[in-house]
Every structure is written in structure tokens, then in C-alpha cells.
Amino acid sequence: MSNLRIALYQPDIPGNTGTILRLAACLGLQVDIIEPAGFVLSDKNLKRAGMDYLASVAMTRHVNWDRFDAWRLSEGRRLVLASTKAALPYTTFEYLPNDILLFGRESAGVPDDVHDRADHRIIIKMVEGQRSINVAMSAAMIAGEALRQTGI
Numbered sequence: 102m103s104n105l106r107i108a109l110y111q112p113d114i115p116g117n118t119g120t121i122l123r124l125a126a127c128l129g130l131q132v133d134i135i136e137p138a139g140f141v142l143s144d145k146n147l148k149r150a151g152m153d154y155l156a157s158v159a160m161t162r163h164v165n166w167d168r169f170d171a172w173r174l175s176e177g178r179r180l181v182l183a184s185t186k187a188a189l190p191y192t193t194f195e196y197l198p199n200d201i202l203l204f205g206r207e208s209a210g211v212p213d214d215v216h217d218r219a220d221h222r223i224i225i226k227m228v229e230g231q232r233s234i235n236v237a238m239s240a241a242m243i244a245g246e247a248l249r250q251t252g253i
């Protein structure tokens with residue numbers, strides 16, 4: 102099990118969360134869900150995407166952003182936000198083995214105060230004119246790079 106974590110800020114599409122939970126189960130990553138989510142965690146679309154992998158994922162639910170942020174500070178973990186508004190390419194950033202990779206909600210990303218609280222903000226560069234990548238695809242790309250660098 103890696104010490105890297107994926108955090109989802111108020112996710113609102115259950116199929117994406119299920120896909121990320123399956124990814125985390127397969128890569129040995131832990132997952133933080135920052136509530137409120139736009140669905141219940143027993144949602145059938147989440148279960149369909151996560152399949153039986155859900156049984157082996159290490160997931161923590163946090164009741165709100167403030168509680169999550171206080172917890173991660175107490176753990177001494179950096180918060181690395183994936184954002185379409187960032188400037189630093191995700192392949193240039195140097196990850197630490199205990200980083201938390203934070204992803205925004207599908208409909209609206211993260212609010213400005215959460216954006217500002219992150220220790221670092223990284224982007225997957227896209228071609229001119231495109232808006233954003235699916236959150237689960239973004240998580241797979243960035244987690245893959247973080248694991249490649251940290252070697253765990």
C-alpha cells in the first residue's frame with residue numbers, strides 16, 4: 102500500500118467516484134471523500150463502476166472541507182491540487198510519497214478558498230480551446246506520474 106492519497110472534493114458523478122475507487126484499489130492508493138457528495142455512497146452507478154474492487158479500497162469520508170484540511174495538516178501532508186487554472190505541468194512537479202492529490206468536483210472544480218489553501222497546483226496541459234479532462238482520467242494520469250516518481 103502506497104502512502105499517496107487521492108482526495109475528491111464534493112464529487113457529484115457516482116460513476117467517476119467508482120472508477121477512481123477501483124483505480125485506487127488496484128494501485129494501492131488511499132482515498133479521501135470530502136463531503137457533501139452529490140450522491141449517496143451506496144449509489145448503484147458507483148457500485149457498477151467500482152465493482153468488487155470497492156471492498157478492498159481504503160476510503161475515508163470527511164464531513165466537510167474544514168475537517169479534512171485540519172486532518173491533513175495534523176498529518177503533515179502536502180495538498181497538491183489538480184486544476185485547469187494551474188500553471189505548473191503535472192510532469193514537472195516533484196511529488197512526495199505522502200502527498201494528497203486533490204481533484205475538484207465535476208461541475209465546478211473547487212472554490213477559490215480551497216484553491217488558495219493547496220500547497221501546490223498542477224495542470225495536465227491541454228490543446229488550445231479544450232476545457233477539461235474527465236476527473237477519473239485526470240486522477241489516473243496524475244497518480245501514475247506520482248507513483249512513477251516516488252517509486253512506490
Ligand SMILES: C[S@@+](CC[C@H](N)C(=O)[O-])C[C@H]1O[C@@H](n2cnc3c(N)ncnc32)[C@H](O)[C@@H]1O
Nearest residue numbers: 183184204205207209210224225233234236239
Ligand atoms: C471536469 S473537471 C472540472 C471542470 C470545472 N468546470 C472547472 O472549471 O474546474 C473535474 C476535475 O478534474 C481535474 N482536471 C480536469 N482537467 C484537468 C486538467 N487539464 N489539469 C488538471 N486537472 C484537471 C480537476 O481536479 C477538476 O477540478
